[in-house]
Amino acid sequence: MRYSLIASTAILLTMGATAQAADVSDGKVKIGILNDQSGVYADFGGKWSYEAAKMAVEDYGGKAGGAPVEVVTADHQNKADIASNIARQWYDTEQVDSIMELTSSSVGLAVQALSKEKKKITINTGAATTELTGKQCSPYGFHWAYDTHSLAVGTGGALVKQGGDSWFFLTADYAFGYSLEENTSNFVKENGGSVAGSVRHPLATTDYSSFLLQAQSSGAKVIGLANAGLDTSNAIKQAAEFGIVAGGQRLAALLFTLAEVHGLGLEAAQGLTLTEGFYWNRDEESAKFGQRFFERTGRMPNMVHAGTYSAVTQYLKAIDKAGTDDADAVSKAMHEMPVNDVFAQNGTVAPNGRMIHDMYLLEVKKPGESDVAWDYFKVLATIPGKEAFIDPAKSGCDLVTQ
Incomplete structure (x- = not known):
């Protein structure tokens, strides 16, 4: 009886874990960091934003919704057509759930429009235009670090x-x-x-x-x-x-x-x-984060790097809150949750997707x-x-x- 009870409990726990992960498409959460890695904005965001995203995933524990989290990256060369082609490939054949960073406003607008069509979450941390949360806003689009x-x-x-x-x-x-x-x-x-x-x-x-x-x-x-x-x-x-x-x-x-x-x-x-x-170096918390970022990159973070860390973290929190990576449910959670991390304190997400912070x-x-x-x-x-x-x-x- 005792061994039967233990076996039954183990089966139930396994079933529970499977059910939890089953709400995540393809059994994993996949985030794409798409930005300029070889042109005029390579230091502005570049591969350092990719490192910030990986750092966020590691700090979060590597899982969301019970599923493992993977981060991929690509260079859009500051060209909207190249960015759109990469994003479409990521969505259609590589199971990418969300695209972030998106340095260059023309790129940010193009990928956000495609993502709206595909019902995928985008979080712009590198692009600046207010049109992202203006006339070209999207129910799945968020603007994070700054704007014009x-x-x-x-x-x-x-x-x-x-x-x-x-x-x-x-x-x-x-x-x-x-x-x-x-x-x-x-x-x-x-x-x-x-x-x-x-x-x-x-x-x-x-x-x-x-x-x-x-x-x-x-x-x-x-x-x-x-x-x-x-x-x-x-x-x-x-x-x-x-x-x-x-x-x-x-x-x-x-x-x-x-x-x-x-x-x-x-x-x-x-x-x-x-x-x-x-x-x-604004306060003790940001200095600790900066030092950790420096240890893995050899440079201190700017607002795009820290903003990307924040965006990835909040997205993973939203998946856990929603219990799924479904874009509608995640978007709803993103709008409901305050943003409190090394980047923003008491940040709020407005109905147009603009994250309001100091x-x-x-x-x-x-x-x-x-x-x-x-x-x-x-x-x-x-x-x-x-x-x-x-x-x-x-x-x-x-x-x-x-």
Whole structure:
């Protein structure tokens, strides 16, 4: 009887475990990290976001919904068609359940649209355009780390308050650049400033001379760099050669992260004002996370890396809460759960998929002010999430009920 009872209990436990895992498609949870790993945004997110995702899975215990979790990655080369082809292959033949990171706004929009059709979860941590949670929002789409509106409120707002009330923009010639220029222009004008003009440059160009000369001749107090990654770094370097800052104009790096400051160096980047959703040396918890990330990558994380860690963690929590990896159930859980982790404290997911969390206004230290490797920022202010991000009711997303 005793052995019979033990055997029966073992069978029931096995059946229970099987039933739990049976609610997960294909018996596993598979996450794809799709981003630029060889171009201008390779340090911005790149393979480091893949490491952040794997780190999140390991910290979570390697399972969700009773099933093992796998992370795969690919380089979309900043091309929406390549990204869409990879995403379609992942969904149709490789059992990928969710795609995350998606650096480049054109890529983020394309993959989110495909994922809506396929009923798959996307979490954008690298793309910036507010259209992801605006007119092109999706019931399965989430926007996590930052967006162009939060950058405009942070960096744009700070410089206007400091007297930078006339602007000229150097803008990357695709969806991200347009969105960043538009959001910042609107914010500058709403606060009494003016926009003298703008010029658009190709992605990954190496010669900014004609663009910078137009900006210089505009007489604007602030030259807004509505670009990112190596584009921003190269523009800053060449602006120094033209004596733009020495001549009295200011540069506003509207999307500039720790990775780009490290590449540029404190001598060239000192004094720049920027906005991020995470800084590794902001408090004790973020510093511990930063050190762990550094031990496996040799660099400290920026907001895209920490945001990817957060997004993966929250997705796995949502699967456990829903008891399935079904996209409708997971999306519902994602909207219901608060976000509390190393990236965000008391974060909330709005009906349009925008994760609302605090952002940080930062200033790059002078070389003599930094005595710890990768300690490059002063935290000037915390921007509350409700100020940083667009009111969901005003986002243009048809998922938001008035």
